[in-house]
Amino acid sequence: MSDAAITVEEARKTYGGRKDGPALDGLDLTVARGTVHAVLGPNGAGKTTLVRILATLLRPDAGRVEVAGHDVVREAYAVRLRIGLLGQHAALDEELGGRQNLELFGRLHHLGARRARARADELLERFELSRTGHKAVKQYSGGMRRRLDLAASLITEPEVLFLDEPTTGLDPRGRAEVWDSVRSLVGGGTTVLLTTQYLEEADQLAHRISLVDVGRVVADGTADELKAALGGDRIDVVLRDAGHLGAAVALLPVPKDAVTVDTDRRLLSAPVADRMAALAGVVRALQDAGIEAEDIALRRPTLDEVFLHLTGGDDRVKEAA
Numbered sequence: 607m608s609d610a611a612i613t614v615e616e617a618r619k620t621y622g623g624r625k626d627g628p629a630l631d632g633l634d635l636t637v638a639r640g641t642v643h644a645v646l647g648p649n650g651a652g653k654t655t656l657v658r659i660l661a662t663l664l665r666p667d668a669g670r671v672e673v674a675g676h677d678v679v680r681e682a683y684a685v686r687l688r689i690g691l692l693g694q695h696a697a698l699d700e701e702l703g704g705r706q707n708l709e710l711f712g713r714l715h716h717l718g719a720r721r722a723r724a725r726a727d728e729l730l731e732r733f734e735l736s737r738t739g740h741k742a743v744k745q746y747s748g749g750m751r752r753r754l755d756l757a758a759s760l761i762t763e764p765e766v767l768f769l770d771e772p773t774t775g776l777d778p779r780g781r782a783e784v785w786d787s788v789r790s791l792v793g794g795g796t797t798v799l800l801t802t803q804y805l806e807e808a809d810q811l812a813h814r815i816s817l818v819d820v821g822r823v824v825a826d827g828t829a830d831e832l833k834a835a836l837g838g839d840r841i842d843v844v845l846r847d848a849g850h851l852g853a854a855v856a857l858l859p860v861p862k863d864a865v866t867v868d869t870d871r872r873l874l875s876a877p878v879a880d881r882m883a884a885l886a887g888v889v890r891a892l893q894d895a896g897i898e899a900e901d902i903a904l905r906r907p908t909l910d911e912v913f914l915h916l917t918g919g920d921d922r923v924k925e926a927a
């Protein structure tokens with residue numbers, strides 16, 4: 607058996623009658639067994655289209671797509687037996703309790719009544735929902751719902767699990783709860799492909815990340831590799847007087863063309879290699895030059911910047927990100 611749980615080669619998909627071009631435009635992806643792989647991209651990048659193809663809900667127009675060793679078109683049934691899917695929109699019955707929802711899912715997947723009940727209990731326990739299992743789902747918080755969703759997608763003990771934007775719309779606490787649940791899956795050997803618009807989420811959960819834009823992978827690697835491609839951390843300096851922007855650019859410890867200047871916000875931003883040295887150096891240089899700063903901050907690159915960098919400052923991406 608191959609080491610890859612997911613292989614996508616040159617996948618293409620254009621929705622019928624669309625003039626805006628393809629949703630997937632020659633996408634390549636390999637996910638090793640037992641790892642978490644994040645597909646990171648802005649609205650409309652093609653993330654859900656990819657997940658639907660991997661989950662056999664949509665056929666690719668062209669390309670080779672294999673999941674758990676089976677072709678998604680020719681062996682769709684074999685693929686379906688081995689996967690779980692957490693869609694972008696939940697598929698729970700609001701009126702039923704959490705436990706009832708899970709039992710129902712189990713029965714839909716042909717588990718016997720006793721087995722479905724046992725599996726529901728097991729999963730409620732695992733996602734810390736046992737105590738609220740009897741409550742109707744409409745009373746659940748966003749984080750609890752998503753965890754129940756996750757539990758439902760695991761009913762059949764899938765080899766490969768797809769999570770389409772598992773934390774979009776959750777508050778930071780709900781997000782952290784879902785992250786913990788996803789982390790706990792990996793030890794069990796499940797391969798997870800998740801899509802997200804949040805760099806931090808990919809950073810927290812994934813072994814590897816594919817950055818997707820307009821239906822193709824524009825970069826992939828570990829989170830550290832991707833950030834390194836952007837020059838690591840950044841320093842932002844807001845000046846009191848926009849008239850000093852030009853002079854301040856020359857004081858930053860990076861080549862001039864690496865500095866972004868936003869005149870309206872009186873803001874300079876530049877990548878830095880050594881955070882503390884850069885901060886100390888910039889403070890001193892501004893002081894020596896008698897230039898007043900309103901704010902100076904170190905921060906990690908944002909998703910927008912990763913995209914802008916990788917797509918050469920394409921305006922469309924800026925809007926979408």
Ligand SMILES: Nc1ncnc2c1ncn2[C@@H]1O[C@H](COP(=O)(O)OP(=O)(O)OP(=O)(O)O)[C@@H](O)[C@H]1O
Nearest residue numbers: 621624629647648649650651652653654655656694
């Ligand atoms: N059923 C459909 N019919 C026609 N076009 C579609 C359909 N679904 C998606 N598209 C288009 O295909 C492209 C990719 O959409 P997709 O839903 O895969 O993106 P996404 O990355 O999941 O976005 P989001 O982050 O908003 O969920 C978009 O341009 C979208 O408008």
Ligand SMILES: [Mg+2]
Nearest residue numbers: 653654655694
């Ligand atoms: Mg989507």
